[in-house]
Amino acid sequence: MATHASYSYDVLVIGAGGAGLRAAIEAAQAGVSVGLICKSLLGKAHTVMAEGGMAAAMAHNDDRDNWRVHFADTMRGGQYVNNWRMAELHAKEAPDRVRELEAWGAVFDRTADGRINQRNFGGHRYPRLAHVGDRTGLELIRTLQDHTVYLGVTVHMEHTVASLLVDSGRAAGALAYDRERGRFHVFAAKTLILATGGVGRAYKITSNSWEGTGDGHALAYRAGAELIDMEFIQFHPTGMVWPPSVKGILVTEGVRGEGGVLKNSKGRRFMFDDIPDNYKAQTAADAEEGWRYTQGDKNARRPPELLTRDHVARCIVREVKEGRGSPHGGVYLDIAWIKDKLPNSEEHIKRKLPSMYHQFKELADLDITTTPMEVGPTTHYVMGGVRVDADTQMSSVPGLFAAGECASGINGANRLGGNSLSDLIVFGKRAGEYAAQFARKEGAVKIDDGAVDRATKEALAPFERGAGSENPYKVQEELQETMQSLVGIVRQESEMREALTRLQTYRQRAARVGVSGHREYNGGWHTALDLLNLLTVAEAVTLSALERRESRGGHFREDCPEKVPEFGTVNIMVKESAGGMQVSRVPLPPMPDELKQVIEEQKE
């Protein structure tokens, strides 16, 4: 079967969000040839939606901050099943990565003395998030995008990778189709960097764009790589719940960082009712102290609204379940109340949270400067992903790298807000650096024409079956509903078993999916192919969640509601085997004593 064109690169980056762009920049600067494939237009990736900021211990707003505190915060937030080395590298390198963005033209909000301003966020002990109002992701992606275009990186926009190609166990390239014309392209590459983001589209209510179909997770899995921590899904506590068509769209944690409070239908600030023991010492005693914290008082402790996302999400679910929710099944998030504290509150809110003001005004016809918002949890982020070496980001498949959300390790059981954007630039850079090094060292790859033919034929199969077969949109929708209701925020064994049974039937139906029309920009066809990735991801999440018989971070089981120490020493791993998806427990790498000590010191 003929392919339209072929390309050859030293480094092929798949995905052009923050991690992919940062990787491409690093590799290009190392002097190797770089190709970049993205499913959308350049600059539209999901990174663009990140709002709050990027965490880096630069200590601009509080000089007590340093990498040790950031490291300990990240490990505590992840319930200590993080890869300690990734958490360490991240905490140490994030400040330099942020400063570098400024040198490339990023314009962060400033402190009074003209440095990069940093804001408070959940789980971070000190104000640590470099930000641009509430559109930090746009600033990040645009800065990287505009820097990349002058570096000679070849960008292939609106291309989707159908399959990775391997050459005697080593990554060798990818087969992709362009969405515009539906033609197939072969990319030979000495190294591949997956930077494909998350899996939110496996759920019905999500903050993720259509792109979050777990492509990198599924491609890596099928190429023989290992996935870990797939049971850990982050449900962001505050998504929009009304009107129905915008359900799931993110409401930034920055609202709470700026003083916004959560209330139930009785008007009670319910977050004060349940503060976990390991956070008690750092949490405000009352509303007044919490307010002072958000206004930069260094002697105040943070309000309970800024506890970790997993905890806040579960508290909201509890309020709704016990009948204290808002009319549309959420709770109230109130920033308007700060008018009691600040003279110019309306202007202040618009300046600090401009896109939130906009979003509610235009989509829900609600003015957040005068009226509380209705919010509820939304599927936001997957902590799990490709298992990689902490320093190089290489997976167990030689030459196959992963960075950003599709890689795993730094976040453990729960990611802190703001640690994602910094993760992208810290590990995107490392992936680019080590992929370039690997490419220089290794010889050329051979493309297996038979594998290309098979993968092309498989990708075109929905056209052979034609319309009148299963509708891909329908199967996708049912899969999303199943994952939402049976493998969501609160899980239990019997429901997850039921989910597995249903996933089997979706797999059979996916094999019968058919599409009509021609190959040019055919949404039905694209959905049919994305569906295969979603199925792999959904199965990995469910099997891993069944295996972890405890509750920890983003994974909560009603039938095992406590933390179990033996699970505190392992990651759950899935890998492809002849008999299907194979699940196992792998021990966490042992942490050096000096880092253990850092964690102990920060516990006070």
Added chain:
Amino acid sequence: MDATFRVWRSEPGGAGAYRDYRTEVSEGMVVLDAVHRIQAEQAPDLAVRWNCKAGKCGSCSAEINGAPRLMCMTRLSTLDINEPVTIEPMRTFPLIKDLVTDVSWNFRVKKTIQPFKPRPPDAPDGTWRMAQRDIDRVQEHRKCIECFLCQDVCHVLRDHAKHEDFIGPRFLTYAAALEMHPLDTGDRVEDLKDKHNIGYCNITKCCTNVCPEHIRITDNAIIPLKERVVDRFYDPFTRLLRVFRA
């Protein structure tokens, strides 16, 4: 309740026609929701470009009842749904299929603008100092989500097809963001005059009116840049000075 959507459907080779789809609508829906429903239930091969569905990525630009808008930010409650709602692709760019256009020209244009070039760092640790008030105006331009609606509506591009000579409002704001960046040492004024033909713009403000980010493109980007061009090249006094120097 049902409503009719009159959607542009194209054929390979360039021909096309409006096709009416009736579908159910409910409270709070935006145009993109209706398009998705039509795609899932009646026209699975309908081509539409979208990403975030929250007005942040600028992918779903189209012309709705003749007005350039983001489909994800246009609520049905703002339209008269007793009449068919017309949805068609941006007309300033070549059509790929249905509602999707080829906007790659924009990405090529950006490369013709001189990149950011910072002054040496202010502090020994390699960082800079900037006051918030000095970056406010740059941040306005950096809000741009590259939806290209301003390009779609610009007369110089839409009616006169000057794509080869003129960079359009999007890239005038881009140039303004660089020129006004407190750290930047580049000089794009000559390029703006000769290569990018800023003079073609006759400040009708159509771009400003369609900007979903409410960037005051004409007032805060184009006019200040025009002033810089005029100051340097057309000011009678400096012209005279140049003659003497020559």
